[in-house]
Amino acid sequence: MGDPSNGSALSFFSDKSAKIFVAGHRGLVGSAIVRKLRHLGFTNLVLRTHLELDLTRQNDVESFFATEKPRFVILAAAKVGGIHANNTYPADFISINLQIQTNVIDSSYRHGVSKLLFLGSSCIYPKFAPQPIPEDALLTGPLEPTNEWYAVAKIAGIKMCQAYRIQYNWDAISGMPTNLYGPNDNFHPENSHVLPALMRRFHEAKVKGAKEVVVWGTGSPLREFLHVDDLADAVVFMMESYSGLGHMNVGSGKEVSIKELAELVKDVVGFEGKLVWDTSKPDGTxxxxxxxxxxxxLGWTPKISLRDGLVDTYKWYLQHVEQ
Ligand SMILES: NC(=O)C1=CN([C@@H]2O[C@H](COP(=O)(O)OP(=O)(O)OC[C@H]3O[C@@H](n4cnc5c(N)ncnc54)[C@H](OP(=O)(O)O)[C@@H]3O)[C@@H](O)[C@H]2O)C=CC1
Ligand SMILES: C[C@H]1O[C@H](OP(=O)(O)OP(=O)(O)OC[C@H]2O[C@@H](n3cnc4c(=O)[nH]c(N)nc43)[C@H](O)[C@@H]2O)[C@@H](O)[C@@H](O)C1=O
Structure with missing residues (x-):
């Protein structure tokens, strides 16, 4: 067995015709990765919608890999949602995510994929982790209860990549993004994350001329936001430049309170009423x-400020979501 921290020396950028499977290509993250890869000149992307290939079905995933034999896999398919969805559907969040990632990681290994990147989330860390949270805070304390089921699945994904690297010297890496936003986000009123939820709520209030908008929790929690185009840039950077055993945090390094975020979204959308806090809703971590x-x-830094990213996302929302 070789050194598990080295992995493959194959350059991702050297062959733009290499077959790459981007799982979850219609989602927030997958669509940004596809945009980035196409922009870089990659020509051989293999893509399947959920309807075409349900990644929870082991036999279908197995046949897909046996037929397509991609050289690289970027795993951005998952059951994803905000604090309410995570808290309401714990069985879905743990079981669907465990199934998708187990099927894709194992079939990738067995069908000769050269390198796989798995995406987790910052919710893998303990609720009261030291701040800023280093990678080695993983598994040092209890998780935040509103998303522990999803977090446990994501931790299992990291460990599965590590185990395959250790046992088979296979190049599987994991990136842990912070809270993301951008084009193709989920703008569902209840099941989405805070940023798209507030953008929609402020927009609808502005259109209706409402006097106030309800925001969940106390407004005091702090969150770090990263534009999804920055994440996509980090993903291709890691595909080229990182082949290690440890998972890698991917954040903007800047945090805002939910109250500050709400004021910023309100300003970008142009809603002029007031905010009302519904403290019966959970704050989360x-x-x-x-x-x-x-x-x-290693040389990667984010480029898009939160305000610029919000302006860009609101433009996208007006063109694609608003009726
Ligand atoms: N959004 C965020 O703030 C963050 C996201 N992440 C991680 O990034 C990754 C992508 O998240 P994001 O883009 O936001 O999620 P989205 O919900 O926007 O996209 C998820 C994608 O997964 C696909 N999918 C879901 N279930 C299945 C299935 N059973 N079979 C096949 N495809 C399936 C969906 O396909 P279809 O569209 O066809 O239904 C969709 O394209 C996830 O691993 C998530 O944990 C990490 C940190 C923060
Ligand atoms: C990315 C990450 O996302 C989830 O964790 P979260 O960071 O808590 O995500 P959130 O965006 O849903 O909430 C952030 C904060 O914002 C507040 N908040 C206000 N008003 C709304 C609101 O209208 N909707 C939502 N969703 N939250 C609101 C909300 O009460 C909370 O204090 C994980 O479950 C997990 O999926 C994960 O990994």
Missing amino acids: PRKLMDSSKLAA
Whole structure:
């Protein structure tokens, strides 16, 4: 067995015709990765919608890999949602995610994929982790209860990549993004994350001339936001430049309170009424700023400010979601 921290020396950028399976290509993250890969000149992307290939079905995933034999896999398919969805559908969040990632990681290995990147989330860390959160805070304390089922699945994904690297010297890496936003986000009123939920609510209130908008929780939790185009840039960067055993944090390094975020979204959307806080809704984890210095030391930094990213996302929302 070789050194599990080395993995493959194959360059991702050297062959733009290499077959790449981007799982979850219609989602927020997958669609940004596809945009980035196409922009870089990659020509051989293999893509399947959920309807065409349900990744929870082991036999179908197995046949897909046996037929398509991709060289690279970027796993951005998952059951995803905000605090309410995570808290309401714990069985879906743990079982669907465990199934998708187990099927895709194992079939990728067995069908000769050269390198796979698995995406987790900053919710893998303990609720009261040191801030900013270093990668080695993983499994040092209890999880935030509103998303522990999803977090346990994501931790299992990291460990599965590590186990396959250790046992088979296979190049599977994991990236842990912070809270993301951008084009193709989920703008569902209840099941989405805070940023798209507020953008929609403020927009609808502005259109209707409402006097106030309800925002969940106390407004005091702190969150770190990253535009999904920055994440896609980090993903291709890691595909080229990182082949290690440890998972890698991917954040903007900047945090805002939910109250500050709400004021910013309100301003970008142009809603002029007031905010009302519904404290019967959960705050979730009080703070989760990640320490992304490991990735920065390899040479990657984010480029899009929160305000610029919000303006860009609101333009997209007006063109694509608003009726
Ligand atoms: N959004 C965020 O703030 C964050 C996301 N992440 C991670 O990034 C990754 C992508 O998330 P995001 O883009 O936001 O999620 P989305 O919900 O926007 O997209 C998820 C994608 O997964 C696909 N999918 C879901 N279930 C299945 C299935 N059973 N079979 C096949 N495809 C399926 C969906 O396909 P279809 O469209 O065809 O239904 C969709 O394209 C996830 O691993 C998530 O944990 C990490 C941190 C933060
Ligand atoms: C990315 C991450 O996303 C989830 O964790 P979260 O960071 O808590 O995500 P959230 O965006 O849903 O909420 C952030 C904060 O914002 C507040 N908040 C206000 N008003 C609304 C609102 O209208 N909708 C939502 N969803 N939240 C609101 C809300 O009460 C909370 O204090 C994980 O489950 C997990 O999926 C994960 O990994």
